Amino acid sequence: MSFLTATTEPQAAPTAPTRPHYRVTGRRVLRSEWAKLWSLRSTWITLALGLLFLLVFGLIVSWQFAAGNLDSDFDRSTAVDLSLFGVPFAQLALGVLGVLVTAGEYSTGMIRSTLAAVPRRLPVLWSKAALYGLVALAVGTVGAFVTFLVGGRLVSGTSAAQSLSDAGVARSLLGAGLYLGLVGVIGTGLGALLRSVAGGISVLVGTLILVPGLTSLLPSSWQENVSPYLPSNAGESMFALTHDSSTLSPGAGLAVFVGWTVLVLAGAAYRLQRNDV
Amino acid sequence: MIEAQLLTKRYGEKTAVDRLDFTVKPGTVTGFLGPNGAGKSTTMRMIVGLDAPTSGSVTVNGRRYGQHRAPLQEVGALLEAKSIHPGRSAYQHLNALALTHGIPRRRVDEVIDLAGLGSVAKKRAGAFSLGMGQRLGIAAALLGDPQTVMLDEPVNGLDPEGVLWIRNLLTGLGAEGRTVFISSHLMSEMALVADHLIIVGRGRLLADTTVRDLVREAGGNTVKVATQDPAMLRDVLAGPGVDITGQVGSEELHVTGLSAREIGLKAAQHAIPLFELSARTVSLEEAFMDLTRDAVEYHGTTTGIDTPGRAA
Numbered sequence: 001m002s003f004l005t006a007t008t009e010p011q012a013a014p015t016a017p018t019r020p021h022y023r024v025t026g027r028r029v030l031r032s033e034w035a036k037l038w039s040l041r042s043t044w045i046t047l048a049l050g051l052l053f054l055l056v057f058g059l060i061v062s063w064q065f066a067a068g069n070l071d072s073d074f075d076r077s078t079a080v081d082l083s084l085f086g087v088p089f090a091q092l093a094l095g096v097l098g099v100l101v102t103a104g105e106y107s108t109g110m111i112r113s114t115l116a117a118v119p120r121r122l123p124v125l126w127s128k129a130a131l132y133g134l135v136a137l138a139v140g141t142v143g144a145f146v147t148f149l150v151g152g153r154l155v156s157g158t159s160a161a162q163s164l165s166d167a168g169v170a171r172s173l174l175g176a177g178l179y180l181g182l183v184g185v186i187g188t189g190l191g192a193l194l195r196s197v198a199g200g201i202s203v204l205v206g207t208l209i210l211v212p213g214l215t216s217l218l219p220s221s222w223q224e225n226v227s228p229y230l231p232s233n234a235g236e237s238m239f240a241l242t243h244d245s246s247t248l249s250p251g252a253g254l255a256v257f258v259g260w261t262v263l264v265l266a267g268a269a270y271r272l273q274r275n276d277v
Numbered sequence: 278m279i280e281a282q283l284l285t286k287r288y289g290e291k292t293a294v295d296r297l298d299f300t301v302k303p304g305t306v307t308g309f310l311g312p313n314g315a316g317k318s319t320t321m322r323m324i325v326g327l328d329a330p331t332s333g334s335v336t337v338n339g340r341r342y343g344q345h346r347a348p349l350q351e352v353g354a355l356l357e358a359k360s361i362h363p364g365r366s367a368y369q370h371l372n373a374l375a376l377t378h379g380i381p382r383r384r385v386d387e388v389i390d391l392a393g394l395g396s397v398a399k400k401r402a403g404a405f406s407l408g409m410g411q412r413l414g415i416a417a418a419l420l421g422d423p424q425t426v427m428l429d430e431p432v433n434g435l436d437p438e439g440v441l442w443i444r445n446l447l448t449g450l451g452a453e454g455r456t457v458f459i460s461s462h463l464m465s466e467m468a469l470v471a472d473h474l475i476i477v478g479r480g481r482l483l484a485d486t487t488v489r490d491l492v493r494e495a496g497g498n499t500v501k502v503a504t505q506d507p508a509m510l511r512d513v514l515a516g517p518g519v520d521i522t523g524q525v526g527s528e529e530l531h532v533t534g535l536s537a538r539e540i541g542l543k544a545a546q547h548a549i550p551l552f553e554l555s556a557r558t559v560s561l562e563e564a565f566m567d568l569t570r571d572a573v574e575y576h577g578t579t580t581g582i583d584t585p586g587r588a589a
Binding site: 022023024028029031032036039042108109110111112117120277 | 322326327328329342343346347349350354360361362369370372373374376379
């Protein structure tokens with residue numbers, strides 16, 4: 001039976017005292033996800049894009065305002081409003097990257113490696129959401145403040161002039177950063193919930209941009225009750241400088257927007273825990 | 278050690294894995310064989326907790342995979358489907374996995390060398406050939422220096438050089454005393470490396486055997502000999518470990534336990550004329566085909582009839 005020559009006889013397993021003691025911990029999962037985030041080119045490109053949208057759009061609008069080129073819609077604008085003009089664009093970039101962080105693992109198959117290493121699964125979701133949320137928060141906050149500091153100079157001699165020490169200005173800018181951070185977290189949640197890059201981006205864009213427009217289809221008595229609580233409107237309340245009866249206060253806006261974020265993350269956690277990959 | 282007990286996985290009406298019971302013993306190379314669609318990959322995914330069993334259980338070293346503190350140190354798995362982000366380099370991929378367990382960077386470099394990826398470790402994995410991708414998958418499987426290594430169809434689509442590399446690697450892992458569990462639909466490939474075989478078809482266990490037994494049961498390594506006086510030849514050849522069969526009235530005998538050469542020499546010593554003397558070796562491939570034929574045919578033609586009864 002010559003074909004058996006290549007096989008090996010069963011042996012006793014070698015004793016294990018010399019083997020190193022590895023262990024999966026929450027902190028290590030965080031470190032791994034941190035390394036994964038920064039080892040992809042898409043992270044750098046999309047973050048740069050998000051920052052660029054904040055800066056470029058905010059500064060262009062401020063510059064045009066100072067030059068008197070904007071129409072009457074902008075007459076009552078403040079320096080904060082103008083600086084945060086890029087937020088809707090930046091939120092797309094940062095939200096899409098959030099979707100990529102989780103859904104990208106499914107589209108590539110990486111998720112199988114990830115979950116084989118961390119079979120408890122949930123630490124992966126929490127790590128991704130927390131780390132990416134903080135990164136988006138940092139980019140958003142830095143972008144908002146830099147835009148205001150530069151854009152504020154552009155409009156310093158106009159009716160929009162404001163300084164950082166004016167009431168509500170710092171809060172607005174911080175609120176915008178926080179909003180963008182939470183959009184990032186929602187992106188990661190949607191990506192993990194839907195397990196599809198295209199699906200995650202569609203739902204993200206739909207809820208943040210299209211749904212507010214659709215509320216006009218509702219009876220007007222409903223609009224007042226529903227509209228302020230939609231993710232986009234609640235989020236906007238977080239960084240708007242002025243509030244009226246149709247919008248939530250910054251604190252309430254933050255609470256509602258955090259609620260939406262928690263809801264998406266809970267759905268993502270449920271699916272991650274229950275479904276095969 | 279991998280133990281499956283009544284392991285079952287259903288996808289709606291279809292039962293991919295059907296009450297599978299088997300044990301992969303430590304320190305052996307165990308082949309997991311079956312035609313395509315027999316449930317091998319599903320079983321392997323359940324072993325590492327990617328798929329949850331519908332019923333039954335499978336444990337690794339006495340615990341469910343997910344309950345281990347350092348799962349990569351218990352089982353290293355190469356799954357059939359690609360499990361790599363194409364945007365990361367081999368080094369970045371392995372390092373990210375290593376970080377979850379606190380596996381030192383030194384070990385990452387080690388497995389890169391072991392898999393022969395040194396020259397391409399910094400390149401994007403998306404640009405890897407199939408063979409390179411497979412080597413990266415194996416490097417990941419070996420990262421935690423696991424006692425058990427599980428590979429799903431590792432030679433699929435590899436060029437001869439890659440096949441040879443895997444074959445040597447498996448033999449080496451077995452020689453180190455590791456438990457190796459390797460799936461394939463190619464019996465010939467298994468025969469070269471495995472000592473134990475678990476054969477499945479349509480999700481069911483068909484055989485839990487050794488290569489040696491499988492061949493013996495299939496009537497392997499028989500010598501056919503024809504002579505005028507079969508009764509006398511029988512007496513001459515009889516001895517311990519020798520099995521002789523033949524029909525009454527026939528001049529043919531089937532002998533196992535002796536080579537054609539030995540039979541010829543003994544017959545000559547006793548001056549028994551032989552008309553025919555031929556060694557008949559049943560290939561493992563044939564034995565495997567015999568065993569799985571029903572499973573394959575059943576699968577192809579009568580699934581529709583069988584399914585309602587089993588789903589009930």
